[in-house]
Amino acid sequence: MRSTWPLYLLFFVVAGLIGATISYAFLTESLTALGIPDPGFVTTYGLPFFRAVGWMLAALAVGSFMFAAFYISPRVPEGDNDRLIKAPLSVDGHLASRTGAVSALCFGLVALLMIPLVLSDVSGTPFVQTLRPDAFGVALEQVATAQAWGVVAAIALVTGIVGLFLRNWASQPLLMLGAILMIVPLAMEGHSASGGDHDYGTNSYLWHLVFMVVWVGGLMALVAHGRRLGPDLDVALRRYSAVALFSIIVMAVSGLVNAGIRIEFSDWFTTRYGLIIVAKTVGVIVLGVFGWLHRAWTIPKVQANPHDRRLFRRVAIGEVLVMAAVTGVAITMGRTPPPPPRDPNLSPMAVQIGYELTEEPTFLNVWTMWRFDLLFGTIALLLAAGYLYAVWRARRAGRDWATSRTVWWLLGCASLVLTMSSGIGLNMPASYSMHMLGHMILSMVVPLFLVFGAPLTLLMTAFKSGPPGRPGIRDWAYAFTQSRLLRIISNPVVNLVQFLFFFYVMYLIIPLYELMISEHAGHMIMNAIFLVSGYFYFWEVVGPDPIPHRRPTPVRLAVLFVSMPVHLFLGVYLMQLNTVMGQEFYESLFLPWNPDLLVDQKEGGGIAWAFGSFPLAIVFARLALDWRREDKAETKVYDDKVARGEDDEFESYNQMLARMNAGGEQRDDYYNKEFGK
Structure with missing residues (x-):
C-alpha cells in the first residue's frame, strides 16, 4: 500500500499553477476594469493559486467522505447488513475518512488565508498590510467575498475537527453533507450573484460547484482506494461511474445556463472570458466521455483480475491531472472581467431580486406568471423521476406498491414546482403576503404530501439488501431508520420545538428577517428550512415510513393540539404588529403598484392565521382515523386471545x-x- 498524498500535492499544484498563471496573464485587463491599483505579486498570483488549491481540497474532502460512506464497505457485525448502523469503519474506510477530515481542515486554513488576500485584491493594498487585525475586521464587515470565505472557514474547520474523532459508519454521510455545505457560501458570491437574472446565475452556479467537487473529489478518492489495494474496487468503480456520469451532465447543463445568462453567445469566441468558458466546457465534456469509457472498459478487467490495478491507476491519475487543469482554468473566470451586461441600465428591482415584476399579484394572476426555479424546481423534478424509477423497480421485482402513495409524492413534487415557479415564488422576495403564502405551502403542504409518499419504505421495497457485509441502497435506508439522529429528531418534544422555532424565529427577530430577505442566499436558506423542518414534523406525526420508537397516536395528537394554537397566535401577532418588517428593502424595489406595506404585512398575518389550520386539520383527521384503526386492531387481538383462552x-x-x-x-x-x- 503506497501513500497517495504526493499525488494529491501534484494535483493541487497543477490546478493552482494553471489558475494563477492564466489569471496573472490577464492582470492588466482585470485591474483596469476594476479601477484599482496593483496589490502586488503575492496577491495577484497567490489569490487564484490558493483559490484553485482550496477547490481541490474541498473536492478531496467530499470525495473521501463519500467513499467512506457509500463505496467502501464497513465492518458490519457478523455480515448482517441490518446492523449497518452499528458498524465501525474498515481500515480503508478509516483512511478515507481521515483524508476527508484533514482535507477539510486544510480547506478551512486556506479559507482563512483568502480573507486578507481578498481584501488586498479589492482594495489594491499590499498583502502584508492586510494581515493587521483591524484590516481583518474590515474585510469581514465590508467585503462580501471575504465574509463568504469566513463562513466557509467556520464550516470547514468544524467538519474537519469532528471528522478526526468519528470512526463509525453512521457519521460518514453527515460528514459528507458538512463537506458539501463548505462550498455553498462561495456559490452565493462572484459574477453569478450580481446583475440581472442573478437568481438563475446563483442557482446554476450552485449546481455546478456541488457536482464539480463530487466528480473531481470522487475520482481522487477512487485513485487512493486503488493505490491502497482496497477491497471491492469493482463495486466502487461501478458506483462512482454512475455518479460521475450524472455529475458531468449537471455540470455541462448548469455551466451553459450560467454562461448564457452572463454573456451573449457572440462573446463566447471573441472575448477572453468567453474563451475560458468554451475551454472549460469542452474540457468537461471530453473528460466526461473519456472517463465513462475508461471505467466501462476498466471494470471488467478489474473484476477479472482484482490484484492487477496498474492500468487503472495510470489512466485514472492522468484523468485527475486533466481535471486539475480544467479546475485551474475555471478558477480564472473569477479574475477575468466579463463582457458588458446585456442591459447596463438595470432597474433597482432587477438588481435586488434579479428580474422585473410588472403586475400586482392577485388570487388569479399568480397562476399565469411563470419563471422556472432552477434550484427547487429542479430538485422537485429529480425527486419525481427518482421516485418513479424506484416504483418501476419494485413492480418489476413483483413487489406491490400502493398507487395512492405515488400520487401523494407526485402531488408534493408538483406543488413544489408550481409554488416556486409561479407568481407565488416570483413575488415571494418582493411581497410580505406572498412570502407568507409561500412559507405556508412550503412548510405545511408540500412536506405533508411528500410524507404520505413513504419514500424510505419505497427504497426498502424497490432495492434488495446487498451481499453480506457489502450494504447497498436498501441497507442505507434501513440504517437511517435505526439511527440515533432519527431517534432524536422524532422525539415529540424535539420535533415540535424545531418546527415552531423555525416558524417563529425569523418573524419575531425582525433584524434577522430583514437580513434574510435582502439577499438571494437568505431566500434560499429560508425556503430550504421551511421544507426540511415541515417534512420532519409531519414525518414523525403522520408519516407511514417505519420510525422505531414512534410515540402512540394519543401522544402525537397531543403534539398536534399544542402546535395548532401556536400557529394561530403567530397570525394574530402579525395582524396586530404595526412595525413594517423589511421596510427599507421593500421600498428599495420601487414596485410599480406602490403597495401599502403595512396592509400587505397584515394580509400576510391573515394568511398565516387562516392557512395553517387546514393542513393541521387534515393531519388531525388522519390521526383520529389511525387511532380508531389501532383501537379496533387491539380489540380484535384481545378478543382472539380470549377466545383461545390465552x-x-x-x-x-x-x-x-x-x-x-x-x-x-x-x-x-x-x-x-x-x-x-
Whole structure:
C-alpha cells in the first residue's frame, strides 16, 4: 500500500499553477476594469493559486467522505447488513475518512488565508498590510467575498475537527453533507450573484460547484482506494461511474445556463472570458466521455483480475491531472472581467431580486406568471423521476406498491414546482403576503404530501439488501431508520420545538428577517428550512415510513393540539404588529403598484392565521382515523386471545368470579340452615 498524498500535492499544484498563471496573464485587463491599483505579486498570483488549491481540497474532502460512506464497505457485525448502523469503519474506510477530515481542515486554513488576500485584491493594498487585525475586521464587515470565505472557514474547520474523532459508519454521510455545505457560501458570491437574472446565475452556479467537487473529489478518492489495494474496487468503480456520469451532465447543463445568462453567445469566441468558458466546457465534456469509457472498459478487467490495478491507476491519475487543469482554468473566470451586461441600465428591482415584476399579484394572476426555479424546481423534478424509477423497480421485482402513495409524492413534487415557479415564488422576495403564502405551502403542504409518499419504505421495497457485509441502497435506508439522529429528531418534544422555532424565529427577530430577505442566499436558506423542518414534523406525526420508537397516536395528537394554537397566535401577532418588517428593502424595489406595506404585512398575518389550520386539520383527521384503526386492531387481538383462552388476566378474573360465586352459595346454605329458610 503506497501513500497517495504526493499525488494529491501534484494535483493541487497543477490546478493552482494553471489558475494563477492564466489569471496573472490577464492582470492588466482585470485591474483596469476594476479601477484599482496593483496589490502586488503575492496577491495577484497567490489569490487564484490558493483559490484553485482550496477547490481541490474541498473536492478531496467530499470525495473521501463519500467513499467512506457509500463505496467502501464497513465492518458490519457478523455480515448482517441490518446492523449497518452499528458498524465501525474498515481500515480503508478509516483512511478515507481521515483524508476527508484533514482535507477539510486544510480547506478551512486556506479559507482563512483568502480573507486578507481578498481584501488586498479589492482594495489594491499590499498583502502584508492586510494581515493587521483591524484590516481583518474590515474585510469581514465590508467585503462580501471575504465574509463568504469566513463562513466557509467556520464550516470547514468544524467538519474537519469532528471528522478526526468519528470512526463509525453512521457519521460518514453527515460528514459528507458538512463537506458539501463548505462550498455553498462561495456559490452565493462572484459574477453569478450580481446583475440581472442573478437568481438563475446563483442557482446554476450552485449546481455546478456541488457536482464539480463530487466528480473531481470522487475520482481522487477512487485513485487512493486503488493505490491502497482496497477491497471491492469493482463495486466502487461501478458506483462512482454512475455518479460521475450524472455529475458531468449537471455540470455541462448548469455551466451553459450560467454562461448564457452572463454573456451573449457572440462573446463566447471573441472575448477572453468567453474563451475560458468554451475551454472549460469542452474540457468537461471530453473528460466526461473519456472517463465513462475508461471505467466501462476498466471494470471488467478489474473484476477479472482484482490484484492487477496498474492500468487503472495510470489512466485514472492522468484523468485527475486533466481535471486539475480544467479546475485551474475555471478558477480564472473569477479574475477575468466579463463582457458588458446585456442591459447596463438595470432597474433597482432587477438588481435586488434579479428580474422585473410588472403586475400586482392577485388570487388569479399568480397562476399565469411563470419563471422556472432552477434550484427547487429542479430538485422537485429529480425527486419525481427518482421516485418513479424506484416504483418501476419494485413492480418489476413483483413487489406491490400502493398507487395512492405515488400520487401523494407526485402531488408534493408538483406543488413544489408550481409554488416556486409561479407568481407565488416570483413575488415571494418582493411581497410580505406572498412570502407568507409561500412559507405556508412550503412548510405545511408540500412536506405533508411528500410524507404520505413513504419514500424510505419505497427504497426498502424497490432495492434488495446487498451481499453480506457489502450494504447497498436498501441497507442505507434501513440504517437511517435505526439511527440515533432519527431517534432524536422524532422525539415529540424535539420535533415540535424545531418546527415552531423555525416558524417563529425569523418573524419575531425582525433584524434577522430583514437580513434574510435582502439577499438571494437568505431566500434560499429560508425556503430550504421551511421544507426540511415541515417534512420532519409531519414525518414523525403522520408519516407511514417505519420510525422505531414512534410515540402512540394519543401522544402525537397531543403534539398536534399544542402546535395548532401556536400557529394561530403567530397570525394574530402579525395582524396586530404595526412595525413594517423589511421596510427599507421593500421600498428599495420601487414596485410599480406602490403597495401599502403595512396592509400587505397584515394580509400576510391573515394568511398565516387562516392557512395553517387546514393542513393541521387534515393531519388531525388522519390521526383520529389511525387511532380508531389501532383501537379496533387491539380489540380484535384481545378478543382472539380470549377466545383461545390465552389471556391470563381474563382467566384470572373468571376464576375470581367463580370463587366469589361459590362463596355466595355456601353463605346462602348457612343462612337457610340457621334461620330455617
